[in-house]
Amino acid sequence: xxxxxxxxxxxxxxxxxxxxxxxxxxxxxxxxxxxxxxxxxxxxxxxxxxxxxxxxxxxxxxxxxxxxxxxxxxxxxxxxxxxxxxxxxxxxxxxxxxxxxxxxxxxxxxxxxxxxxxxxxxxxxxxxxxxxxxxxxxxxxxxxxxxxxxxxxxxxxxxxxxxxxxxxxxxxxxxxxxxxxxxxxxxxxxxxxxxxxxxxxxxxxxxxxxxxxxxxxxxxxxxxxxxxx
Ligand code: PGA
Numbered sequence: 138x139x140x141x142x143x144x145x146x147x148x149x150x151x152x153x154x155x156x157x158x159x160x161x162x163x164x165x166x167x168x169x170x171x172x173x174x175x176x177x178x179x180x181x182x183x184x185x186x187x188x189x190x191x192x193x194x195x196x197x198x199x200x201x202x203x204x205x206x207x208x209x210x211x212x213x214x215x216x217x218x219x220x221x222x223x224x225x226x227x228x229x230x231x232x233x234x235x236x237x238x239x240x241x242x243x244x245x246x247x248x249x250x251x252x253x254x255x256x257x258x259x260x261x262x263x264x265x266x267x268x269x270x271x272x273x274x275x276x277x278x279x280x281x282x283x284x285x286x287x288x289x290x291x292x293x294x295x296x297x298x299x300x301x302x303x304x305x306x307x308x309x310x311x312x313x314x315x316x317x318x319x320x321x322x323x324x325x326x327x328x329x330x331x332x333x334x335x336x337x338x339x340x341x342x343x344x345x346x347x348x349x350x351x352x353x354x355x356x357x358x359x360x361x362x363x364x365x366x
Contacts, residue, residue: 138253138317138355139168143178145251150182153243155252155310156210157188157263158202161319162255166210173214180216184246186239187223188254188263189304192277194226200291201226224275224303232277232303239275240309252313256320259283260328260341264304267340273306307345316352318343323359330363 146152156162172178190202198204203223211221222242227235243249254262259281265273266281280288280300289295310316320329332343333354339345346352356364 138165138319139172139178141317142169142251143172146178146180146183149250150179152183153246153248153250154183154185155188155249155254155305155313156185156206157253157255158205158209159255161321162253163209165253165319169210170213178214180214183216184220185216185222186243186246186249186305187221188310189302190224190226191299192226192229192232192301192303193299196226198226227303229277229301232301236275236277236303239303239305243275243305243309249313250315252310252316254310254316254318254343254346256318256325256328256332256343257284258287258324258328260332260343262307262310262318262342262346264302265307265310265342267342269307269339269342271311271339271345272308274309275303275305278302278304307342311345311349314351316346316349317355318346318352319355320360321357323362325360326362329354329356329360333364 169178187202187206194201224239225235256262259267261284264278264280266278280302285295285298288298292298331341335341335344337344337347
C-alpha cells in the first residue's frame with residue numbers, strides 16, 4: 138500500500154489523500170515515515186483529508202483524531218500543516234455548518250484522489266455506522282455501542298467516549314477516484330466476509346464499496362480466514 142502511494146506521488150506530487158485513524162493504518166504510516174526519511178517519498182505538495190473526528194472535544198485534546206494524526210504521521214513527514222484537514226471537533230450545534238465547510242473544502246481541492254480506509258467490527262467506514270445511507274455526505278453521526286467500546290481504552294472508559302462525531306459520508310467516500318481498504322486480524326474476519334461476499338447493503342457500510350470502479354482490499358490471513366469457505 139505504501140509503495141503504491143510512493144509511486145503515485147512520484148508521478149503526481151499534488152495528490153489529494155483521504156486518511157483514516159485506528160490501529161489498522163499504523164504500520165502503513167510507519168512505512169510512509171521510513172520512505173520519507175530515506176528521501177524516497179515526499180508529501181510536500183500533497184493534501185490530506187481525514188475521514189472523521191469526535192465532537193465536543195477541546196481543540197488540541199490529545200484524544201482527538203487531529204492529535205493522533207499529528208503524532209502518528211503529520212509531525213514526521215513533510216505534508217504542509219495548512220494542507221492537513223480534519224473536521225474541527227466543534228460542539229454538536231455547530232456540526233451542520235462544519236460538515237458543509239468540510240465538503241466544500243474537499244470539492245475545492247478537486248476531490249479525493251486516493252482514499253485509504255479501515256473497517257470497523259460493525260462494518261463502518263469512517264464513522265458511517267450500519268444504516269448510513271449510500272448517498273450520505275459529511276455530517277453529524279451518533280456512534281454505535283461497538284464503536285464506543287472499541288474507543289474506550291483511549292478515553293479511559295466507555296463513559297468518557299464522545300457519543301457523536303463528524304464523518305465524511307458514504308457518498309463522499311465513494312467519490313474518491315481510488316479506494317484502498319485494509320483489515321487485519323481475526324476480529325475482522327466476520328465483517329470482511331460480510332462485506333465482500335454478501336449483497337451490498339447499507340446495513341454493512343463496507344459492502345457498499347463493492348460498487349466502486351477502483352477499490353482494492355488488503356487483508357492478512359486472519360481477516361481473510363472466512364473467505365475461502
Ligand atoms: P481499527 O479501526 O483500525 O482500530 O480496527 C477501524 C475502524 O474502526 O474503522
